[in-house]
Amino acid sequence: MFYTRFKSAAGEMLAFSEQNKLTGLYFSRQKKLPYLPHYQQLTQASTAPEYALFSETQKQLDAYFNGELEQFKLPVAFHGSDFQCQVWHQLTKIPYGSTVTYKWMADQLAKPKAVRAIAQAIGKNPLIICTPCHRVIASSGKLAGYSAGLAIKEQLLKIEGVL
Template sequence: METILIDRFTCEGKGFVVGRIAKGVCYIGTANVAKEELEKFFKGWPLKEEKGSSQEVKTQLMAYFMGKLEEFNFPLALVGTTFQKKVWQKLVTVPYGKTITYSELALQVGYEKGVRAVANAVGRNPIMIVVPCHRVIGKNGRLTGYRGGLAMKVALLQSEGISEYAY
């Protein structure tokens, strides 16, 4: 197991934590739950604080929040099962300003009857915003959970021009 380099910063008034390994960014989360999430997603991996190690991530997140960036272009290191990585790789292809249902996502990853398994993989996505699990909605068009909270999910969708959802 590699050491995960941890950096913290504030963006749009919210504290973020970024984790990075040699291949790229493996974690983005909010500061208030980062400790618990890092233990959950990377059980047993050593962590080392390295201030300033994620400047490119901070710069791109700020541009995203200001509506000036629609696609992130820093390297990602997806850490999970083969199935989870397949789901997350498909999530990255969901365009800015668009949503997809869990059923559609399951179909796209070739697991049509496994909607629940796909939903679980989405819920274990360790790289919020960049791997855009906030763009996944229920089949009935309703918002479902988001590890940053439903208010954050609505705010992210609205910042992308999707205003039909309210919290």
């Protein structure tokens, strides 16, 4: 299990991997970060195979922030409950440049009464940006609930031309 830190257009990020799959991507100042002592830090000088994954992650993020990438193509692995993984997988189906509501997510998962549980699962999304939870907004149309903060959510939606 490895992690690295790098800079992005929206701030410092942490990337995590296990068995050469991306398992976490977080802004360093967001809520609910993994417990770092369980991971070994890799630096840019590393020769570990995981570094290629981290390098590609940073490359794709840079392209996203420059408006040159709409769909991430990274090997990922979700670690969560079956319900959380269902929610996170549904997030990957939200097209670039569009938004959906928490209610829409509940309807898509055939769990119309689970809006709050879905919102909680989205709040624990381990692959921020790659699994685009920033595209989920309140039914009122307002921005709501983003573990990295609403300013970053707004920035991401502006990149995608939604705002």
